Amino acid sequence: MELRQLQYFLKVAQKEHVTRAAEELHVAQSAVSRQIHQLEQELGVDLFVQKGRNLQLTPVGQLFCKRVESVLKELDRSVAEIHEFLDPELGEIRIGFPHSLGTHLIPTIVAEFRQHYPHVKFRFKQGSYHSLIKDVVSGEVDLAFISPFPDTDVHVTGDIVMTEELFAILPQNHPLAGESLIRLEQLKEEKFVLFSEGYSLRPIVWQACLQAGFEPKIAFEGGETDTIRGLVAAGMGVSLLPEMALFQTNPLQPAQVRIVDPTITRTVGLIHRADEKLPLVAHSFRTFLLSYFRLRENDTPVG
Structure with a gap:
């Protein structure tokens, strides 16, 4: 089983179409079809079933897809950790936040952090209370601002920052x-x-x-x-x-x-997954944020 097969399989599962998957992967349609066929032969099961012009995952395909998503996310995370180990300032921080914090707070703290780490990249995701928790638990984001602080959710941990x-x-x-x-x-x-x-x-x-x-x-x-x-x-x-x-x-x-x-x-909290160590660059950002809010705790409101 090759990494390429897993990547092609996941893209077809997401697009439900070989042609669209091939276009996004920038490869020939025949190459995608061949890799999927070889993967199915190796596993001894059908991963997809034809439904109209689209492909749908079979029940065993759905099970396999969840595992592949997890494996590829872990692989991406491992590669990112290596890059961060070589140069922490070249990492990427994935952060979620509610709409009410997006106008002033997020731009302010990111700008201040980048004064110290100018090459760090950010990927932002806005969302509602439940979607932010879901994004943290699934690994879609490293950190999330959230309100109110979810002190009863065992899957996330963190701190009330204000x-x-x-x-x-x-x-x-x-x-x-x-x-x-x-x-x-x-x-x-x-x-x-x-x-x-x-x-x-x-x-x-x-x-x-x-x-x-x-x-x-x-x-x-x-x-x-x-x-x-x-x-x-x-x-x-x-x-x-x-x-x-x-x-x-x-x-x-x-x-x-x-x-x-x-x-x-x-309350506004900063949360991350309870069972996972943060990437180095995200850990640095979290440390910066906790210090940022502590320094302003007795001052005028943030902003």
Whole structure:
């Protein structure tokens, strides 16, 4: 069994088509077909079955595919570790984060880290709470910022790096927009613009409203901070956002007001797989991040 056979097999499994797989691999279609045929002969099983114009994995093919994906990921990781051992500054850091941290925090910390390690590469992936945990567990990313910190998940481990306050955001012409402090109860008759199901800020806002004695009336839902902020600024409702998500990125901005009853916060954590040693360059980045947040713990909010 050759490495090339496994690579060709995985690409065909992903594309469900020999021609498309060959195009992406930049080889002849006949070469891909031959390698798949030889692999099936060596294993003594059919890995694919024809379905219309596409190929589908057989049940045994699906089982084999999972193992091959794992093997090739480990191989890629081993090669990366060798390169990092020879020169840690030439490595790549794969990091995931929620949308609310993408506007200011991620660019800020990456820029500061690259002042010390200018040749390190970054691969970024945004996602929701559950997708970020999945990406860490599967090895898709090395590290992920996540909120709230998943202290009950045995597959990941990490540290809480900061606790962040949530503010009310209102249209600029809202009667409460000029206030310095409000109680959340004062928004009980308002329509809310909330994150969609699966985003961690939604249950935080929902629970805070219930604590204040009401269930929020949903006017609109969205998946990105800019969308939430823009809809509120356009007068479509009110919402709650963490301070990190309030940095201005366009001229149309909502008013922001501190909430005192109840005070609403979220934890932001940095996680990685519980059963795996981080690559050298990712370990260096994690050490930098923990120091970064410790130094700012007693200062003004990050950003």
